[in-house]
Amino acid sequence: MKNEFKVIAELIEKNKKVLDVGCADGTLMKFLKENKNINIRGLEISKSKVQECIAKGLTVIEGNAEKDLKQFPDKSFDYVVLSQTLQAFLNPELVLSELLRVGKKAIVTIPNFGYWKVRFHLLFKGTMPVTKALPDEWYNTPNLHMCTLKDFVYFVRSRNIKIFKSLALNNLDTSIINENNLGIKNLFADLGIFLIEK
Amino acid sequence: MLTMNTENNIKTLIVKKPLKLDCGKTINNFPIAYETYGLLNSKKDNAILIFHALTGDQFVTGLNPITKKDGWWSYAVGPGKAIDTNKYFVICSNVIGGCMGSYGPSHKDPDNNKIFGTNFPVITINDIVNAQYNLLEYFGIDKLFSIAGGSMGGMQVLQFISNFPDKSKTVIPIATTSSHSAQNIALNELGRQAITADSNWKDGNYISNNATPGKGLAVARMAAHITYLSKKGLQEKFGRKLQEREDLKFGFDADFQIESYLRYQGSVFVDRFDANSYLYITRAMDYFDLTKQFKGNLSDAFKNTKAKFFIISFTSDWLYPTQENKDIVIALNSIGADVGFVEIESDKGHDSFLLDVPDFLNALKNFLDKSYIEN
Structure with missing residues (x-):
């Protein structure tokens, strides 16, 4: 399982109720269910991924986070997880507010467009960055609203969303982001993980 | 209270206990014909109750001993x-x-030893599942592992778990609805009008008059059959292909293959189905409105159950479209129920649940087998 999921799993206490939005093949869900006795649900748009989740015995709903989160009552999950998908929505702001309505807390991970390799790619090659975390070309990327870790932090602050924990990931290294090192982390982390609440 | 007998390959349970119907009448000493497959284990925790659709019967799989054809859900x-x-x-x-x-x-x-005809009480989906509940008692099953059914079978699934919230561990409504739509009532009415317009229907007393309203029943079946398919499926299978002829005949014979196909479907249906039953069962479907039973809040139908739901719809099903299935998912999610949902890609229309659609069959198998392990 990738390091990102291990870090997310550590943020969640045992026996909680969790919704994984964009749960893909259910890898994180399965881990949480088996290792932390989590009452886990998934929402996934891809039919083939939904089938993979069903084959793992996971409860998953085929649906679109931009339309289908509204069916869940307020604060009906302890945590709502959104892994590397916020940038792919037509309206990320709306999705984020729905995550925070449905979940008591939300865990959101962001591929960092401020990562130095991304910056270098654009600076020296002059073409849209293609990296391990951003593997697609400009013409076929699902990502509509790329942001940097700094962008995300500024954005949630402006919406009065509380950040409980911010973590920077660079391959297997995990470190805490704070007020003083945000600029540095924004350069050296390829992924940010944020535990937030409204 | 319950006795069983077998006659002409049909196993029958005689229910002595009176059953009060929604129409106000009470029936008792009535037969329920059933079939079983596989073995009930000693813990009695492996039973699945399947509900059939409008024109189905108890012969789910294997050879149907009456029609000599494969059971209606042999693929699944x-x-x-x-x-x-x-x-x-x-x-x-x-x-x-x-x-x-x-x-x-x-x-x-x-009361009078005459064939009921249209004097049979009008029954509802609620009456149907209340009658079937006697099977659990007969087999000594405290809790089913699952209940499953498509179309009208799905309506029975929903009604059953609403009436008996702790009697099944898992619940699988397929290609169904919680409330019969105006379009579907209209289509059923078309079928009923075709039957009652047949002069051989004789106000429902055709059996005592040695008649069969075969033409009317066949038209009802033909119309309904179209609704079970999709435009794309029909076009791919038949297109404008001609039936055993080189060119159009400028007449009203079946020039096109689709006409011949529908006529065939109508004619074989008449051999196995009773016209009055068609009236009664379509009426039960039309009256089905689980939302109304719970005063407009469908979630209340499921608030007492801890069962695990798995709801399945099909992309090309325009009779019980995905949105109507999703409405059930939404009602369940709004009370935090354990519900999974998948829409299966298929060109085969509403009939998809009866056919060889691997994505559907795999999802069904995986859901059941994984849930059984956790059991």
């Missing part, structure tokens, strides 16, 4: 199949109002 049910009869004990019964042995309009009215 049987040894090693999605609903694996090597593992699970499958029970299915003919709905009351039906014509494969359960109490219906071709039975005699005990």
Whole structure:
């Protein structure tokens, strides 16, 4: 399982109720269910991924986070997880507010467009960055609203969303982001993980 | 209270306990025809109750001993199949109002010893599942492992878990609705009008008059059959292909293959189905409105159950479209129920649930087998 999921799993206490939005093949869900006795649900748009989740015995709903989160009552999950998908929505702001309505807390991970390799790619090659975390070309990327870790932090602050924990990931290294090192982390982390609440 | 007998390959349970119907009448001493597949284990925790659709019967799989054709859900049910009869004990019964042995309009009215015809009480989906509940008692099953059904079978699934919230661990409504739509009532009415317009229907007393409203019933079936398919499926299978002729005949014979196909579907249906049963069962579907039963809040139908739901719809099903299935998912999510949902890609229309659609069959199998392990 990738390091990102291990870090997310550590943020969640045992026996909680969790919704994984964009749960893909259910890898994180399965881990949480088996290792932390989590009452886990998934929402996934891809039919083939939904089938993979069903084959793992996971409860998953085929649906679109931009339309289908509204069916869940307020604060009906302890945590709502959104892994590397916020940038792919037509309206990320709306999705984020729905995550925070449905979940008591939300865990959101962001591929960092401020990562130095991304910056270098654009600076020296002059073409849209293609990296391990951003593997697609400009013409076929699902990502509509790329942001940097700094962008995300500024954005949630402006919406009065509380950040409980911010973590920077660079391959297997995990470190805490704070007020003083945000600029540095924004350069050296390829992924940010944020535990937030409204 | 319950006795069983077998006659002409039809197993029948006689329910002595009176059953009060939604229409106000009470029936008792009535037969429920049923069939089983596989073996009930000693813990009695492997039973699956399957509910059939409008024109189905208790013969889910294998050879139907009456029609001599494959059972209606042979693709999904049987040894090693999605609903694996090597593992699970499958029970299915003919709905009351039906014509494969359960109490219906071709039975005699005990009050006057005449065939009921349209004097049979109008039954509802609620009455149907309340009657079938007697099967659990007969087999000594405290809790089913699953209940499953498509179309009208799905309506029975929803009604059953609403009436008996702790009687099944898992719940699988397929290609169904919680409330019959105006379009579907209209289509059923078309079928009923075709039957009653046949001069051989004789106000429902065709049996005592040695007649059969075959033309009307065949038209009803033809119209309904179109609704079970999709435009794309029909176009791909038939297009404008001609039926055993080089060119158009400038007449009203079946020039096109689709015409010939529908005429065939109509004619074979008449041999196995009773016209009055068609009236009664379509009426039960039309009256089905689980939302109204719970005063406009569908979630209340499920608030007392801890069962795990798995809802399945099909992309090309315009009779019970995905949105109507999703409405059930939404009602369940709004009360935090354990519900999974998948829409299966298929060109085969509403009939997809009866056909060889691997994504559907795999999902069904995986859901059941994984849930059974956790059992």
